[in-house]
Amino acid sequence: MGTERSAENAGMLDAAPCGLVQTTEAGEILWANLTFCKWVGYAREALITKVRFQDLLTMGGRIFHQTHWAPLLQIQGSISEVKLEFVHRDKTRIPMVLNAIRHDAEGRVVIEIAAFVAWDRDKYEKELVLSRKRLEELVQETAKLHANAKDRALFAEQMVGIVSHDLRNPLAAIANSASMIQRGELSVSQQRSVERINRAIDRAKWLIFDLLDFTQARLGQGLSVTTGELDLHEVIAESVNELIFIYPGRRLEHFRVGDGRCVADGNRLTQLVGNLVSNAMTYGSHDTPVLVTSEVGADTFSVEVQNQGPPIPEEIKATLFEPMTRGTGATSSGRSVGLGLFIVREIARAQGGQVSVISTLEQGTAFRATFPRAAPKS
Amino acid sequence: MNRLARHYTWPVSVQKRNNVQVSGEGSTTMLFAHGFGCDQNMWRLLAPAYEKRYRTVRFDLVGSGNSDLSAYDRKKYASLDGYADDVVEIVREFGQGPTIFVGHSVSGMIGALANLKAPECFAAQIMLSPSPCYINDGDYVGGFTRADIDSLLETLEGNYLGWSSNMAPVIMGAAQQPELSVELTNSFCRTDPEIAAQFARVTFLTDVRSEIAKLGMPTLIIQCSDDLIAPMTVGQYLHKVLPHSTLSVVENVGHCPHLSAPSSSAAAIDSFLASEHL
Numbered sequence: 001m002g003t004e005r006s007a008e009n010a011g012m013l014d015a016a017p018c019g020l021v022q023t024t025e026a027g028e029i030l031w032a033n034l035t036f037c038k039w040v041g042y043a044r045e046a047l048i049t050k051v052r053f054q055d056l057l058t059m060g061g062r063i064f065h066q067t068h069w070a071p072l073l074q075i076q077g078s079i080s081e082v083k084l085e086f087v088h089r090d091k092t093r094i095p096m097v098l099n100a101i102r103h104d105a106e107g108r109v110v111i112e113i114a115a116f117v118a119w120d121r122d123k124y125e126k127e128l129v130l131s132r133k134r135l136e137e138l139v140q141e142t143a144k145l146h147a148n149a150k151d152r153a154l155f156a157e158q159m160v161g162i163v164s165h166d167l168r169n170p171l172a173a174i175a176n177s178a179s180m181i182q183r184g185e186l187s188v189s190q191q192r193s194v195e196r197i198n199r200a201i202d203r204a205k206w207l208i209f210d211l212l213d214f215t216q217a218r219l220g221q222g223l224s225v226t227t228g229e230l231d232l233h234e235v236i237a238e239s240v241n242e243l244i245f246i247y248p249g250r251r252l253e254h255f256r257v258g259d260g261r262c263v264a265d266g267n268r269l270t271q272l273v274g275n276l277v278s279n280a281m282t283y284g285s286h287d288t289p290v291l292v293t294s295e296v297g298a299d300t301f302s303v304e305v306q307n308q309g310p311p312i313p314e315e316i317k318a319t320l321f322e323p324m325t326r327g328t329g330a331t332s333s334g335r336s337v338g339l340g341l342f343i344v345r346e347i348a349r350a351q352g353g354q355v356s357v358i359s360t361l362e363q364g365t366a367f368r369a370t371f372p373r374a375a376p377k378s
Numbered sequence: 379m380n381r382l383a384r385h386y387t388w389p390v391s392v393q394k395r396n397n398v399q400v401s402g403e404g405s406t407t408m409l410f411a412h413g414f415g416c417d418q419n420m421w422r423l424l425a426p427a428y429e430k431r432y433r434t435v436r437f438d439l440v441g442s443g444n445s446d447l448s449a450y451d452r453k454k455y456a457s458l459d460g461y462a463d464d465v466v467e468i469v470r471e472f473g474q475g476p477t478i479f480v481g482h483s484v485s486g487m488i489g490a491l492a493n494l495k496a497p498e499c500f501a502a503q504i505m506l507s508p509s510p511c512y513i514n515d516g517d518y519v520g521g522f523t524r525a526d527i528d529s530l531l532e533t534l535e536g537n538y539l540g541w542s543s544n545m546a547p548v549i550m551g552a553a554q555q556p557e558l559s560v561e562l563t564n565s566f567c568r569t570d571p572e573i574a575a576q577f578a579r580v581t582f583l584t585d586v587r588s589e590i591a592k593l594g595m596p597t598l599i600i601q602c603s604d605d606l607i608a609p610m611t612v613g614q615y616l617h618k619v620l621p622h623s624t625l626s627v628v629e630n631v632g633h634c635p636h637l638s639a640p641s642s643s644a645a646a647i648d649s650f651l652a653s654e655h656l
Contacts, residue, residue: 025638026604026631054606059522060529063582064537066607066633067415067483074637075419083536095536122536129535 019096019115027052027065030110039096039117041089053113058085058093073102073111083118083125095122154219161215164208171208175201209271210339214323217346225265225350232269232301233260236294239270243277250281251289258296262373268347269303275340276305276367284365285309300370308364312357320357321345344369392467396437397444402429405475406501406656410436411465413483413507414581417443420482423640435472439485440464441573450573458484458584462491469499476501478656480647482636483507483607484581490590490597502654503597504647507633508616509608511585518587519611527582534574590620597623598650600643602630624650 013020019036023029029047037044040056054065061084072079080099088094096115103110178197186194217223233256240254273292280290284307293304312320323342341355344367348355353371392398399418402408408428412420418436425434438445439461454460465488469477477500481489486508493500512520513527569577597620601613610627617625626646630639 058529058533059526060531060533062606063522063526063530064533066605067413068537070632071416071420071634071637074634075422084533085536125536 019113019117021053021113021115023053023111023113025102025109025111027054027111029053036115039088039094039115040086053111056086058087061085069100073100077102083122095119097121157215157218160211161219164211164215167204167208171201171204210343213271213343213346214339217343218323223268223343223346223350225268225347227263227265227351229261229263230266231260232262232264232294232296232303235264235266235269236273236292236303239273240277240292243274247277247281250286252277253289253291255291255293256295257293258301260294260296262296262301262371264301264351264371265347268351272344272347272369273303273305275344276303276369279340279367280305280307280365283307283309283312288364296373299373301373302368302370304366304368306364306366311359311361312365317357317359321355341367392464392471395440395446395449396464396468397446398435398437398468398472400433400435400472402432402434404430404432406432407469407473407475407477408432408434409465409469409473409477409479410434411479411481411485411489412439412442413481413485414577415483419443420634421636424636424643427644432478433474435468437468439488439577441577442569447570447573450570452576455576455580457580458488458491458586461485461488462495465489465492466496466499469496473499476656478502478504478651480504481506481508483509483633484584487584487586487590490593491586493593493595494589497595500595502651502656503593503595504600504650505597505616506600506635506643507602507605507608508599509612510587510590510616512582512607513585515585518615519609521606521609521612522582524583527579530582531575531578534578535571587619590616593620594622596650596654598647599623599625600635600646601625601627602632602635602639603627604631605633607633624653626650 014034016033016035019039020033021029021036022031028049029051030049032044032047034044037047040047042051054062057065064082064084069079069082078099078101082098082100083095084098085093085095095118097118098113098115100111100113103112174197178194178201181190182194213223237254237256240252244252277290277292284290288308291304291306293302293306295302295304321341321344323339345355348369348371351371353369355367355369357365357367359365397418408425410418410421410425412418417438421436425436428434440455441447441450451460454463465479469479469492479489479493479500479502481487481504483506486503486505487510489500489503489505490510493503509520511518512522513524514520514522599613599616599620601608601610603610613625613627617623626649628635628639628642628646630642632638635643
């Protein structure tokens, strides 16, 4: 589009299916075709030399014109596909996509602009923007829900810790009173009642210890351990002897491999064996023995508890060591609330060890906790 | 530290973060900071003239141009303070001798805040088309209403869709100016849409009027005669509240005198520098 137009060319440009505008560097309109004039609702005479191109834009468009359009034209000499909204004389907004070229002929700068009304593109884009916003809101909401759930879970875990801690005092009072009663003259049925009370106290005590360990492992720095030099075989043998009394009528056998010296927390090992044997007794077959093997190798030592019986169902294998996981077929007589294996794993971890499990129909189920022989002192 | 470790230093260097470019020689440093919208290429008609006498340092604000987008931290850049901290770091690393801060538009205020944080780093301030507050407030005429700024955000949104995730350049270069490399053309004025929207909000909703009143540094205010973004009233306001300021009005329509009126801008800067013996 030259500055000198034949009447015929001007007529063609006037009827062109896009808006055409020429402005000075500052934006003053030098010429506009009829299509553009019609789109913005002004007579050509009302635009030429009377209005700046940017004054036809919305305020946002004017700022964009100043901060992006003008410097870009200056530096690059052209821009394309910029979408700005024009304000029609009747105040309605008309979105247009714009291309522009800057001509600098001997110091006289002319900017030529082609404009296309873009209603549909505008509508579509606005829908896209809206759906992106909605998506962002959803993501935020989800994150908030997630954080809330985490907070609630944490609160619940803290509550468990507090309650189990505080339950120890009333329980101790009951235990003391039971032993006082036991010192007196008791009938056979009274004697039986007291024994039942004592067994119930023991179960409750184990539950509380498990819960305290659970909260310590989850909310604190992990389970506390106090390691020292000890003979693994002796510690495990002692535990096994105690456990035999807890499971009358069941067989529990202990095997030793290697010499027994290692560095570990004896009390925690007793707890670990207790939990594993309890599981073996609960879930294993009742007519085959539960085997406990303590083994000390060159660099590691391990404790393994094996039972025969149906294997661990596939669907709970993945979460076996997570708290609140219980096997099928567990009865209310089991002392655990589903913390046994979680605590076993935490005991192993606290001493730099790990727990593995093999469970098949043919070989039964074997849990093995393996530790470095010289555990780091905590 | 061995060479490999140096190579993998993290966080990214100030140079990489802000795409700092140093040229020119001199015992005094001129630091050029671009404004909202584009990047350091905005200085191409003004800065080179000073390379003969000054060490000139140009950079991109984080989020603009070829800055390291991974360094963009929404919290840090939620106010101009984050940008001002960057400026102080740039001066400390790249400034030699007295440093003259030259900031366009919002960077005038970023420079002022940097100056207040570390006055020992600066000798003088030059602000082109500055504004401490774009929104009208009582007797103060910033030029805009809150609705205007929302309208800008909407316009930005409309112009970022094409760029969206792959940041393809919507605004393309012309073959008419072949000296511009493709890389430059593509990066110029292009930003991540989210960053651009936040930067627009931070820029146009900012009000640092109370802070800058404490600015004691010699300051040149270059005010365009006809500027939509920073109208004459704003330049006059700044001149009134800044105790050591010089107001220089440049005949220019628009917001970028360094591009559309580079020689008048340079003349104003030269006379200010001469009067400050810099």
